[in-house]
Every structure is written in structure tokens, then in C-alpha cells.
Amino acid sequence: MTMNKCIRVPLKDAEKIRIQLAGSGRLDPHRKIKLIDTHQRLLEIPVTEDIEGFESYMQENAEFYNKWQSLEDILKNDISSNELEKLPSGWHIIGDIVIVTIDPTIDHLKVMIAKALLQMYPSCNTVVRDLGISGQFRLPKREILIGNNTETINKEHGCLFKLDVTKVMFSKGNLHEKKLMSKIGTHETIVDMFAGIGYFTIPMAVHAKPEKLIAIEINPQSYGYLKENIILNKVEHIVEALNGDCAELTPKGVADRVLMGYVNTTHHYLDSGIAALKPKGGIIHYHETTPESMVFSRPVERIKTAALKAGRRVEILDCRKIKKYSPGIWHVVVDARIS
Structure with missing residues (x-):
């Protein structure tokens, strides 16, 4: 700092x-x-x-929990200047687990890096190397470097999320969006079509207190943690969890608000999302990964096309960027009122 x-x-x-x-x-x-x-x-x-x-x-005369304030400080006397430049510049703390990406060219330093990270974060007990994601369920590929406990409870925005970091994803990059969603939907019926372990479901249920929230998740591992997190956060009276494909399980004509918080293939489910809204209409929060050149135009056009197909009208309420997904690709959200 x-x-x-x-x-x-x-x-x-x-x-x-x-x-x-x-x-x-x-x-x-x-x-x-x-x-x-x-x-x-x-x-x-x-x-x-x-x-x-x-x-x-x-703060004057700040007192630090540890002597060292950077990975470079800890390792600078033990590795070469070339290796020093390739050290990871960032990592995630999820519960009591550190998740870090390490340059393959310094693979031989991975355990040394893991030990240094635990020195920096004494409250953590496990270090896991991130190797990307794969498949329809976006399963994380991870290597345990130190420790053996990969299940943890992450505290975020007054909510508890239990998960195994080697089995399900947990993004800390969309905290602002979670906070935004946690402020809306009071007294509404909400459908979360891609609930995961409860990324949006739990903050909305805990803070906004909707009348009912139907959370759908296809991945059995994520669904298991979703059910645990519903109990952990004491929102069983609000949330109904369903395990399966939201193309088949999304109810029709019941929702005031629909969350579509997935990326890559979300547009394939727009028909189901719009059909879930009440006949009088409601709001969709539609996520998509979009090339820079069509960052809002493509998701807006897709919503309008799907609404027209369903014989409904669209009012675009807001468009916002969440984060850079990959080079030249943005994760964006479009809020639309469908009537």
C-alpha cells in the first residue's frame, strides 16, 4: 500500500x-x-x-502484519533479476486460499512463490495455481501448490459463499455488479437463470429481500454449493433452487426481473428469459462477452430481436462494462425493460 x-x-x-x-x-x-x-x-x-x-x-506509523510488503521483496535475494520480472503481479484471496497465475517459464519457482504468498497472508493456509477454465460448465483447472484444503467460505458484501476452488469458479471482478443487483428487486419475483453457487442470488436474497427468487444451475457441483449457500445465508424462505438446463427449467410468465449472468452463449437463452417475464412485462439483466467494435450494439440488437420475435417491446435502461474478458473482448451487461 x-x-x-x-x-x-x-x-x-x-x-x-x-x-x-x-x-x-x-x-x-x-x-x-x-x-x-x-x-x-x-x-x-x-x-x-x-x-x-x-x-x-x-495513517501515520502504520503497523503491518508482516515484515515484507511484496513478493519481490521476499524473493529478490533468492532468484535472478530475469525471474524477478516474471513474478506474478496479482492474485486472488478467496476465503483462506490464495489463487495465483504463474508464468510457465518460472515453473521451477512455483513452490517458492507459494511459500512467499503464505508469508504475506498468514491467515491463508493453501495456495492454488490457476491454469484456466474449460468446458460448458467453465470448470477451473488448478494445481495445489501448498496445503490440501481447497474448500473455503468467502465473505463478500455481507454474504457467505462456500465453494471448492478446484471445482467451481468464483469471480471477484464483478463485485460492483453484485452490489448493484443486491439493491434491487424488493418484493419482486426474480429468476436467476445461471445461478452458479449463488453469485447474484445470495446478495439479492440477503439484501434486497425479494418475494421469491428462483435460481437455476445446470452444473451439479455448483448446484450443491448453491443449496449450501442458501442455508448458510438463511434465505431458504426466499430462494428455490433448481438443478438443470435453464432452457428447460425456466418458468414462464412469473418474473418481474430476470438475471442472465452467464457469458459466451447467453444469447441462445434470450427467448427463455423473455418468456419468464410476466405478461405485463419486467426487466432483464443480460450479460454477454462482446468484441470492442460492437461492445453494446450487438447485445442490444440481440435483445431487440428476441423481444420482437416474442411480440414485445423493449426499452434499454442501461449498458455497462464489467471487465475485460480477453484481449479485445468485453464482458458487458444490458438492462432492458420488456413490455
């Missing part, structure tokens, strides 16, 4: 705020929480960004 940002909170509120910040990924895990005023009983909580409702401060 080059800018040691923090917020100051009363001691009595600190634990509640710390849990909220950790759940939303905004607590800086590298720095310690410090008592700065024994009279007023104020704590400084280290954060990674400005927090709404709090004034930000630059």
Missing part, C-alpha cells in the same frame, strides 16, 4: 464496521487496526478506498 488510508471509528462500533468492510473487500488486510485515542476510545481501521459516511485519513 503506497497510500495508507484509514477511517476512525468509536471502539464500540469497530467490530461491526470491520466485518462490513471485510465482507465488501475494502478492509486492508496488510495493516493492523490501531487504538489511537484511549480517552475517546477511537480506533483506526485500515481501508483500501474512501468509505461512504466516514472521513478518510492517511
